[in-house]
Amino acid sequence: MAQNNNKNKLELTWIGKYDERKPLEPRILIENKEYSYGHPETGVLPNGKPWNGNMLIHGDNLLALKALEQDYLGQIKCIYIDPPFNTGSRIDADGKEVGYDDGIEHSIWLDMMYERFLTFHNLLREDGAIFVHLDDNESDYCKILLDEIFGRNNFMNRVTVDARSPSAFSTVNPGMFVSSEYILFYAKNRSKLIENRIRVPRDPDYAYNKYIDNFDLPYSEWKFISVSDAFSKQVKLKSSNPETILKAYNKFIIENSERICRYTSISDKGAGQKIVDLKKRSLSYPDQVFMLEREGFDNVYIINGQQLSFYSKNIHAIDGKLQASKLLTDIWTDIAWEGIAKEGNVTFKKGKKPEKLVKRCIEMTTSYGDIVLDSFLGSGTTAAVAQKMGRRYIGIELGNHAYTHCVPRLKMVTDGTDQGGISKAQNWEGGSGFKFYELAPSLLKEDKFGNLVINKEYNANMLAAAMAKQEGYTYQPSQEVYWKQGFGSETDYIYTTTQFMTVEALAAIYETMAEDETLLICCTSFQRECKQAFNNISIKKIPQMLLGRCEFDKDDYSLHIISAPEVESEEDMEDDED
Numbered sequence: 120m121a122q123n124n125n126k127n128k129l130e131l132t133w134i135g136k137y138d139e140r141k142p143l144e145p146r147i148l149i150e151n152k153e154y155s156y157g158h159p160e161t162g163v164l165p166n167g168k169p170w171n172g173n174m175l176i177h178g179d180n181l182l183a184l185k186a187l188e189q190d191y192l193g194q195i196k197c198i199y200i201d202p203p204f205n206t207g208s209r210i211d212a213d214g215k216e217v218g219y220d221d222g223i224e225h226s227i228w229l230d231m232m233y234e235r236f237l238t239f240h241n242l243l244r245e246d247g248a249i250f251v252h253l254d255d256n257e258s259d260y261c262k263i264l265l266d267e268i269f270g271r272n273n274f275m276n277r278v279t280v281d282a283r284s285p286s287a288f289s290t291v292n293p294g295m296f297v298s299s300e301y302i303l304f305y306a307k308n309r310s311k312l313i314e315n316r317i318r319v320p321r322d323p324d325y326a327y328n329k330y331i332d333n334f335d336l337p338y339s340e341w342k343f344i345s346v347s348d349a350f351s352k353q354v355k356l357k358s359s360n361p362e363t364i365l366k367a368y369n370k371f372i373i374e375n376s377e378r379i380c381r382y383t384s385i386s387d388k389g390a391g392q393k394i395v396d397l398k399k400r401s402l403s404y405p406d407q408v409f410m411l412e413r414e415g416f417d418n419v420y421i422i423n424g425q426q427l428s429f430y431s432k433n434i435h436a437i438d439g440k441l442q443a444s445k446l447l448t449d450i451w452t453d454i455a456w457e458g459i460a461k462e463g464n465v466t467f468k469k470g471k472k473p474e475k476l477v478k479r480c481i482e483m484t485t486s487y488g489d490i491v492l493d494s495f496l497g498s499g500t501t502a503a504v505a506q507k508m509g510r511r512y513i514g515i516e517l518g519n520h521a522y523t524h525c526v527p528r529l530k531m532v533t534d535g536t537d538q539g540g541i542s543k544a545q546n547w548e549g550g551s552g553f554k555f556y557e558l559a560p561s562l563l564k565e566d567k568f569g570n571l572v573i574n575k576e577y578n579a580n581m582l583a584a585a586m587a588k589q590e591g592y593t594y595q596p597s598q599e600v601y602w603k604q605g606f607g608s609e610t611d612y613i614y615t616t617t618q619f620m621t622v623e624a625l626a627a628i629y630e631t632m633a634e635d636e637t638l639l640i641c642c643t644s645f646q647r648e649c650k651q652a653f654n655n656i657s658i659k660k661i662p663q664m665l666l667g668r669c670e671f672d673k674d675d676y677s678l679h680i681i682s683a684p685e686v687e688s689e690e691d692m693e694d695d696e697d
Contacts, residue, residue, distance in 0.1 A: 130263070130267050131229070131260060131263040131264055131267065133225070133226035133229045133230065134226040135226060135227075135230050136226075136229075136230065136233070141669055141670040142668070142669040142670070143181065143182060143185040143669060143670060143676070144182070144185070144561060144562065144669045144670060144671055144673075145185050145186060145188070145189060145588045145589060145669075146178075146182050146183075146185065146186045146558050146559050146561075146562075146585075146588075147186065147559045147581065147584045147585050147588055147594075148174075148176060148183075148186050148556040148557070148558065148559070149556060149557050149558075149559050149581070150554055150555065150556055151177075151555045151556065151557050152555075153555075154175075154522065154526050154555035155552070155553065155554045155555045156526070156529065156530050156533055156552050156553060156555075157530075157533040157550075157551055157552015157553065158551065158552050159171075159172025159173045159551050159552040159553055159554060160172060160511075160551060164190075164191070164194050165194060166190075166192070166193070166194060168190050168593060169595075170511065171554060172551075172552065172553065172554050173502070173505075173506065173511055173512050173513075173551065173552065173553040173554065174512070174513045174514070174553065174554055174556060175496075175499075175502065175514050175516075175521065175525055175526070175529065175553050175554070175555045175556070176513070176514065176515045176516075176555075176556045176557075176558070177515075177516060177517070177521040177522070177555070177556070177557055177558070178515070178517060178557060178558030179517055179558065179674065179675055179676050179677050180235070180494040180495065180515045180516075180517060180677070181231075181234055181235055181238070181676035181677075182558055182674070182676060183494065183515045183558055184235065184238040184239075184242070184494055184515070185238065186558065186588075187242065187513065188238060188241055188242065189588060189591065190593070191242055191490075191513075192241055192242065193241070193242070193243070193244055193245065194242065194244060194490060195242045195243050195244060195247055195490050195491075195492045195513075196243075196244050196246070196247050196248075196484065196485045196486075196489035196490055196491065197247060197248055197249075197250075197480065197481055197484045197485045197489065197490075197491045197492070197510075198239050198242070198243065198247070198248070198249040198250065198491070198492045198493070198494075199249075199250045199252070199477055199480050199481070199491065199492075199493050199501050200249075200250070200251055200252065200493055200494055200495045201252040201470065201472055201493075201495055201497065202232065202251070202252075202253070202495045203228075203495075225257070225260070228257060229257075229260060229261075229264060231676070231677075232261065232264065233264060233268075234676070235494065236264060236265060236268045236269075237268060239492075240268055240269060240307065242492065243307040244307065245307055245308045245311050246306075246307070246308065246311040246312050246313065247306070247307045247312070247484070248275070248304065248305065248306050248307065248312055248483075248484040249265075249269070249304075249305050249307075250302050250303070250304050250480045251265065251302065251303040251305075252280075252300065252301070252302050252472065253300065253301055253302075253303070254299075254300045254301065255297070255299075255301075258277075258301045258303065261303060262274075262277070262303055265303055265305055269305045269306070269307070272309060273305050273306045273307065273308065273309045274303075274304075274305055275304040275305060275306055275309070275312075275314075276302075276304040276449045277301055277302070277303055277304070277449065278301065278302040278303075278304060278449050278450075278451055279299050279300075279301060279449065279450045279451070280299065280300045280301065280302060280451045280454070280476065281298055281299065281450075281451065281452040281454075282298060282299065282300040282456060283298050283456060302480070304480075312484065314483055314484065315482060315483055315484070316446070316447075317446070317447040317479065317482060317483055318435045318437060318444040318445065318446060318447065319437065319444060319445060319446075319447050319453050320437055320442050320443065320444055320453055321433075321443050321444055321445040322443065323369050323372060323443050324430070324433060324443065326381050327346070327372070327379050327380060327381045327428075327429075327430040327433075328345055328346050328347075328381060329343045329344075329345070329346065329379065329380045329381055329382070329427075330343065330344050330345060330346045330348070330349040330375070330378060330379055331343060331378040331379075331380070332344050332349065334377070334378040338408045338410050338420060339407060339408055339409075341408050346372060346379055349371075349375070350367075350368055350371050353371070354367055354368075354371055372430060373434055373441055373442065373443070376429070376430040376431040376433070376434045377429065377430075377431045379429070379430040379431075380427045380428055380429045380430060381427075381428050381430075382422070382423075382425040382426070382427065382428075383425060383426050383427075383428045384425060384426075385398045385421070385424065385425065385426050393411055394411060394419055394421070394426075397409050397411050397419070397421050398421055398424050398425075398426075399424075401421045401422060401423060401424055402423065402424045405423060406422065406423065407422065408420055408421070408422045408427070409421045409422070433445070438541075438543075438544035439543075439544055439546070447479075447483075451476070451479070454473050454475050454476050454479075455473065455475075456473055459471055459472070459473045459474075461539060462474055462500070462539045462540045463498060463499060463500065463503055463524075463528040463531070463532075463537060463539065463540065464527075464528065464531060464537065464539070465498050465499070465523075465524045465527060465528050467497055467498035467520070467524060470497050470498075471497065471498050471500065472497075472500055473500075473540070474500055474503065474504050474507075474539075474540030474541045475540070475541060477500055477501050477504045478504050478508065478541050481504060481505060481508060481510060482508070485510055487508075487509045487510070488509065488510065488511060489510050489511065490510070490511045490512065490513065491505040491510050491511070491512045491513075492512070492513045492514075492515075493512070493513075493514050493515070494514075494515040495515075495516070496514040496515055496516040496521070496525055497516065497520070497524075498520065498524045498525065498528065499514065499516075499524060499525035499528040499529055500540075501514060502514040502525065502529055502553070503528055503529060503532045503537070503540065504540070504541060506529070506532050506533070506551055506553075507532065507540075507541055507542060507545045507547045508541075508545060512553075517677050526555065529553055532547075532549070533549055533550065533551060533552045533553070534549050535547065535548045535549020535550070536549070558674075559577075559581060559585065560574055560576050560577075560674070561574060561671050561672045561673065561674065562574055562577065562582075562585045562589070562662075562665070562671065563662050563665060563666075563671040563672060564671075564672050565672055571662055571665075571666060571671055571672070572662060573643070573661060573662055579616075579617065582615055582617070582661075583596070583604045583605070583614075583615040584605075586613065586615040586641045586661070587604065587605035587613050587615070589665060589668070590607075590613055590639060590641070591607060592605035592606060592607045592611075592612075592613045592639075593605055593606055593607070600631065601614075602614040602628050602631075602638065602640075610633070610635050610636045610637060611636075611637050611638075611639075612636065612637070612638050612639070613638070613639045613640075613641065614628075614638060614639070614640050614641070615640075615641040615642070615661075616640070616641075616642050617642065617643050618642065618643075619642070619643075619644050619645065619646075620640065620642045620644070620645035620646065620649055620658065621645070621646050621649070622646055622648050622649055622652050625640075625649050625652050625653060625656060625658070626652070626653075628640075628656070629652075629653050629655075629656060632655065632656075636655065637655045637656075637657075638655065638656045638657070639657045639658075639659070640656060640657065640658045640659070641658075641659050641660075641661050641664065642658065642659075642660065642661065643660065643661055644660065645658055645660065
């Protein structure tokens with residue numbers, strides 16, 4: 120940690136943080152219909168732009184995020200990411216020690232994540248949230264980074280996850296076994312985020328040992344016996360096996376939770392005056408139940424100066440099953456990691472997360488139809504979970520497993536043949552689908568002379584879409600008017616062409632324009648006179664209008680970095696030490 124001379128706050132610094140950077144090129148996304156599947160729901164985003172269905176994007180995730188930024192600014196409700204932990208190992212999707220560089224110099228890791236977090240912040244809704252799943256290698260540094268971008272006041276929780284159990288092979292080294300991973304949970308704006316209350320299973324609480332034997336009668340006539348006596352009277356078991364008896368007993372207390380209770384003390388200082396008065400009155404009438412009605416709250420029952428607490432308050436349906444429960448805490452030990460290799464019917468060693476874990480993050484912060492984003496999609500878990508939960512999703516994956524893992528998995532989800540993970544709890548039978556997108560190549564490429572020219576891979580439609588994105592227009596070609604390829608407002612349009620523009624061609628367009636309409640024309644060449652021909656028509660030349668705007672002809676902003684930046688001298692390091 121260091122105090123930067125240009126800022127009046129404590130912040131995390133690293134080599135390269137303040138280097139001047141060119142903006143990223145906003146790429147277009149091209150649907151690859153060979154891999155799109157099903158019938159994803161379409162609609163309109165809150166910002167009025169079209170939602171074309173669940174998206175699976177193959178490509179560098181930073182470029183993909185930039186491609187999304189214009190249309191999805193402030194539209195994402197929840198982001199869950201499981202980035203490389205930077206453990207020092209190089210693994211591929213099958214766990215082999217090659218390919219996926221998960222051990223880069225720390226300053227580079229921070230620099231790469233910094234760029235992505237800035238974009239995440241832009242994409243999130245004001246009531247949105249982000250979950251970043253890491254281990255000890257980078258979680259502490261990452262928290263300080265998130266504090267800077269999201270604001271320390273928007274930190275919600277650091278969740279500790281029990282991610283693995285000691286085994287013979289994992290405990291050969293002496294010392295403490297490390298089982299924990301962490302999820303950093305931040306709100307975009309804490310005051311606007313509404314956290315959904317989550318309950319998790321717990322062991323039965325046998326302190327609730329009173330049973331109301333005549334529960335159907337008025338409360339003033341209630342009689343109490345022990346739960347064990349009630350169980351013995353009502354449940355006849357043929358087996359004497361202790362496990363069988365305990366299972367039956369636990370089933371009994373859940374099924375009868377409304378009439379099972381315990382006595383709890385009432386504080387004269389902490390309770391309301393009406394409750395205290397009723398407590399004192401009850402002491403004069405031994406073994407009689409008194410009741411205080413409370414509008415908007417549960418009624419209070421008191422006997423012998425003590426309150427009746429009912430077991431039913433602890434019984435909730437979790438994953439479709441009634442069971443004893445407690446409120447979710449910031450320590451998650453209830454999610455099984457054993458068997459996750461089979462989830463989704465795809466193998467993804469050293470990185471796969473349980474569907475139940477991702478479901479919990481989504482469930483805490485979203486509602487039906489909200490958009491969930493994961494830019495480190497891996498085997499496709501986040502997308503699969505979002506689809507089963509009725510959320511919309513955008514998943515981004517750089518690796519080849521976008522084809523080998525994500526597509527097959529999400530096809531099975533769509534077909535309803537994936538019944539692992541959370542499927543049964545969600546009663547998932549299939550539906551929806553996804554569209555598969557590739558990142559377009561860079562719009563400008565260097566020719567043999569080192570000059571940036573229009574990429575020959577771009578056809579007319581791709582060029583029009585790219586120029587619309589470059590200029591901040593929504594690409595939506597009109598079926599009636601050829602020059603209305605995109606719009607910036609109701610009366611402001613863009614038109615891109617590779618034809619040589621003449622004053623006569625401009626005049627032909629002008630004749631078809633409404634009086635209040637304006638038009639930007641992007642072309643490869645035009646007559647000099649076109650510049651001043653019409654007040655409501657602007658004309659610019661490609662690629663000159665783009666030069667120096669952003670970083671063209673670069674396709675990889677991934678974490679696959681092999682060498683760290685060199686430090687020239689100790690003097691250069693003075694301002695960057697933490």
